[in-house]
Amino acid sequence: MNPTVIVWAHSPQWCSVISQKLKHFRLSWVLNYESLWDEALKIDATAVVIEIPNRSLAPFAGQLARLENNSFQIKTFTVGKLPNPLWQSELRKLGNCGHYETIAEIKSLAIAIERHSQYRIQTEKSIEQNVFANLPWPTP
Numbered sequence: 437m438n439p440t441v442i443v444w445a446h447s448p449q450w451c452s453v454i455s456q457k458l459k460h461f462r463l464s465w466v467l468n469y470e471s472l473w474d475e476a477l478k479i480d481a482t483a484v485v486i487e488i489p490n491r492s493l494a495p496f497a498g499q500l501a502r503l504e505n506n507s508f509q510i511k512t513f514t515v516g517k518l519p520n521p522l523w524q525s526e527l528r529k530l531g532n533c534g535h536y537e538t539i540a541e542i543k544s545l546a547i548a549i550e551r552h553s554q555y556r557i558q559t560e561k562s563i564e565q566n567v568f569a570n571l572p573w574p575t576p
Contacts, residue, residue: 438462439482439553442475442510449539450487450515457542458485461549469499476503477564481510482553485545488516488535493523497530504531511552513545 440462445451455463461482466475472484484503489496503512511533518524518537527535533552536545 439549440464440479441549442466442472442479442481442484443486444469444472445485445487445515446489447487447516453539453542454485454515458546458549461546469496472499473502476510477568482556483533483549484510484512485549486512486514488514488518488523490519493520493526497526500527500530500532509556511549513548515542515545 438461441458442464443454443458444466445454464475464479464481466472469486469489472486475481476484486496486500500512503510512531514527514532514535516537518535524535534545534548536542
């Protein structure tokens with residue numbers, strides 16, 4: 437079974453490359469950073485691929501740290517040009533597994549996701565997924 441990858445990308449260039457070069461994965465696209473966590477709770481994803489924001493790392497950092505602290509073994513990867521070279525070490529501190537700055541590196545990203553998928557322990561639903569699944573009302 438092909439791994440599921442949650443993707444948030446905002447530029448047409450990265451959206452196109454990801455959809456073409458990572459098409460062997462089951463891609464689940466989200467519209468904004470805030471919905472990354474919600475999507476991670478709903479599906480059994482192996483990885484999250486996030487295009488770096490153009491402006492500031494500040495609002496992005498909380499979501500990335502939240503994704504790193506999960507019981508799903510989801511790994512985060514980032515793509516795109518870093519506006520500030522110091523962001524590389526900050527991303528690592530936040531739990532980012534790898535940053536791919538150019539489109540030419542997309543094959544390396546696919547290999548990293550495949551490797552993580554192979555060594556990921558397949559588990560039952562997480563506690564959060566079980567709670568949401570058993571609520572007596574529909575969840576977003």
